[in-house]
Amino acid sequence: MRRWLAGGAALASAVVTARRCRSILAAAPGMRPWNALVPYSIGSTRELALLRRLYPDAAEPAPGVDVETHRPDGVPVFVHRPSGPASGPRPALLWFHGGGLIAGTAVADHALCGRLAVELEVVVVAVDYRLAPEHPFPAALDDGATALAFLRSAADRLGVDPARIAVGGASAGGGLAASLAQRSHDRGEPPLAFQLLVYPMLDDRTTLRRPAAGVGRLGWTPRSNRFAWRAYLGRSPRPADAPPYAAAARRADLAGLPPAWLGVGALDLFRDEVADYGRRLAAAGVPVEVHVEPRMFHGADLAFPDHPGARRFRSRMVTTLAEALAADPVTPAQ
Numbered sequence: 063m064r065r066w067l068a069g070g071a072a073l074a075s076a077v078v079t080a081r082r083c084r085s086i087l088a089a090a091p092g093m094r095p096w097n098a099l100v101p102y103s104i105g106s107t108r109e110l111a112l113l114r115r116l117y118p119d120a121a122e123p124a125p126g127v128d129v130e131t132h133r134p135d136g137v138p139v140f141v142h143r144p145s146g147p148a149s150g151p152r153p154a155l156l157w158f159h160g161g162g163l164i165a166g167t168a169v170a171d172h173a174l175c176g177r178l179a180v181e182l183e184v185v186v187v188a189v190d191y192r193l194a195p196e197h198p199f200p201a202a203l204d205d206g207a208t209a210l211a212f213l214r215s216a217a218d219r220l221g222v223d224p225a226r227i228a229v230g231g232a233s234a235g236g237g238l239a240a241s242l243a244q245r246s247h248d249r250g251e252p253p254l255a256f257q258l259l260v261y262p263m264l265d266d267r268t269t270l271r272r273p274a275a276g277v278g279r280l281g282w283t284p285r286s287n288r289f290a291w292r293a294y295l296g297r298s299p300r301p302a303d304a305p306p307y308a309a310a311a312r313r314a315d316l317a318g319l320p321p322a323w324l325g326v327g328a329l330d331l332f333r334d335e336v337a338d339y340g341r342r343l344a345a346a347g348v349p350v351e352v353h354v355e356p357r358m359f360h361g362a363d364l365a366f367p368d369h370p371g372a373r374r375f376r377s378r379m380v381t382t383l384a385e386a387l388a389a390d391p392v393t394p395a396q
Contacts, residue, residue, distance in 0.1 A: 085279035088329060090357035093366045095280060101353050104162070104286040106359020107195075113165045117344045119171045134212035135324075137205045140168050142179040151223035153387035154185040155258065156210055156242075160361070162263065162282065162290035163194050163202060166234070182261030183385050187213050191238070195293035195373075199308045202294075214252065226387050227319075228256035228314035233282070233360070234290070236262025236324075240310035240339075243320055246374060256386040257322040260379060261360055265311035265335040266291040266299035278331030281360030287331060311339050316346040323351050325375055325383040327358030353378050 063064055085218055086094045123129040123142070130141040140213045143152075158164045168190035175186040191205035210229070217224040229239040236259040243257050269288045278284055291299050295308060306313050321369035322343055326336040333354065340352035
């Protein structure tokens with residue numbers, strides 16, 4: 063009996079390993095995370111603690127960038143500005159880091175924020191928002207709103223053109239940027255110039271659906287997604303409702319929102335929610351581009367930054383943002 067059970071366990075293990083191999087092979091050559099043969103996802107506070115330890119709590123600023131730290135109403139923000147004089151007010155990007163709403167730091171994105179600041183001659187303001195489950199919704203969104211109010215009020219001092227402020231973020235940060243754009247619009251605040259939504263986490267209802275074949279097996283998994291949304295909402299997601307602005311995809315009326323770029327990998331768990339949000343933005347008359355990178359999984363552009371697919375994905379993101387913020391500033395009517 064024991065021998066039979068051992069044989070069954072070995073067979074089951076072999077089947078799981080074969081499935082994971084197929085998932086890894088589905089990614090583009092040169093973008094295959096073979097360490098994923100040992101599965102890792104977040105489903106407990108102990109696993110969350112391990113994930114948080116992986117994020118740096120200190121990082122050097124990027125070359126050619128001056129970084130200032132501010133704390134408007136206690137919210138830490140890092141202002142990345144290109145070193146040297148500017149010919150005039152610069153555009154600005156309010157940036158939200160990733161980490162599933164439960165992990166991550168603004169410091170971990172120092173290099174990315176610095177590169178964007180230098181390449182595009184923009185001011186990048188990164189928000190170190192509060193994390194769930196210790197601080198559930200709306201804490202992170204409120205911190206983003208505080209950072210946006212700071213950016214607008216300090217525009218002159220920071221050398222920012224207030225007519226060219228964009229919001230953006232990756233993964234959970236992309237979802238927060240989308241929700242902040244909605245809330246800012248509803249409150250009648252000055253229009254934002256653009257939304258840069260990098261494989262954004264938009265819809266808690268994804269946890270209630272079975273993923274499409276081959277999707278969500280690498281990077282951010284359904285198990286991690288369920289844990290993260292439960293931590294952020296303070297309860298398990300349900301089909302009927304979520305608090306306004308908690309999940310950007312829940313919003314019915316998308317008309318009037320800022321132009322947007324949405325990028326996602328074809329193997330990303332968020333692929334379908336991103337594509338659907340892009341279609342709905344377009345149907346509402348919002349200028350939008352959706353870029354789906356073939357055979358890329360969630361966060362693969364960070365894990366394999368030199369891969370042609372990752373470079374193509376990042377290039378499209380940066381080019382689109384540059385084009386969106388290059389427009390002449392709006393001159394108030396006299």
